[in-house]
Amino acid sequence: MMGEHSSKAYDTELEGIRSKVLLMGGMVETMFLDAMTCFRIGNLERAERVIGEDANVNQLEVQLDDQCSHLIVKRQPTANDLRTVMATLKVITDLERIGDEAAKIARIAKALHARGAVTLNHYEMVRTIATATSDLLHDALDAFARSDEKAALELIAQDAVIDHEYRSIMRNLITFMMEDPRTISAALDTMWVAKAIERIGDHAKNIAEYVIYVVEGKDIRHTHGATQEVSK
């Protein structure tokens, strides 16, 4: 990721930004895992912590955007280096959105458990997609950390699996609701959780795409028409 460029100071600054992005990545990863635990077993205190952490993630986004701007103005990067900075800016946006989605899951879990709804079955319905998405996010951050475009390319296909699973969950939930209207409210909550997970998968896929963009200089966004049509 560190092509030929102007100065040692530049390297140091860019490395500082990268470390902070990875810190932000670790934060949203933990938020997502904790939010899913809340959805599974109900833990109001932990749900509150996830919701509170979102503010810290948002602060990091603003800080990092700022650091990237300063880097550009001070170091006047070459086209190659600038690509890294641009991709970093995009990754930051995706991480911030993942934080939002994790906080949403925590809020839904909190509301569900506050009104004493049993959610164990509903957790079971999203368990597979949650695990697949958490793996995808972890691996995408890892590919970003190691600038591993080969790993990144493999990850992009994973998102299609998540989208497929998402559609199947939706169909099942609709069937449940129709068969027993008393489940409507809890089924809807599960739908919003599934939707949030599916979006986290999309953002993780975006991160993998930016790794490829940086390493290969190819913008492969919007070249996977089929996977764009999934979520409604």
Added chain:
Amino acid sequence: MMGEHSSKAYDTELEGIRSKVLLMGGMVETMFLDAMTCFRIGNLERAERVIGEDANVNQLEVQLDDQCSHLIVKRQPTANDLRTVMATLKVITDLERIGDEAAKIARIAKALHARGAVTLNHYEMVRTIATATSDLLHDALDAFARSDEKAALELIAQDAVIDHEYRSIMRNLITFMMEDPRTISAALDTMWVAKAIERIGDHAKNIAEYVIYVVEGKDIRHTHGATQEVSK
């Protein structure tokens, strides 16, 4: 928006980028209006056109990102000018997402009408939020075009109205589903449409925030805690 900066060529290039952003804004605005018409009266051909237009919007995003990068490398903007470019990059991302949401609405409308579901009542449920959101988007693009931070500031409050309306639609739809399970499927489609509209409102609000960021040099993202908690 055009502070003091280096060259005439820079002005010309930046103006070119701005025009293209406004073109992209006009495209997604039309997509949204057309998608809502499809949801209201059913027009498969128009729905297809909206869905197809999304690819053009995506292409514009990639092109504009590229033009912004070139501008930075070639012109090495001052901190002030760079702020404009950075905000433009963010606006582009929001416009692309608005295109995605409009295409989603068109796909839902298409599916609804293809299976002959009556949607007039459901359109009525989202009519108010759709009009408010379409106005907000139009006005945000207008504020961006005129670099009018006063107008932008007023718009940000509008999004809270949309979020309030969204919550009320959700409550009504849940009531309908519980009272008459035969409406579940159509009610869910209406929910996804309302959700897409609410997101378009969020993106329009983001655009207004970037206008303020450029003009005043203040980053006011994430300072409206209350409005962040709305959508789940």
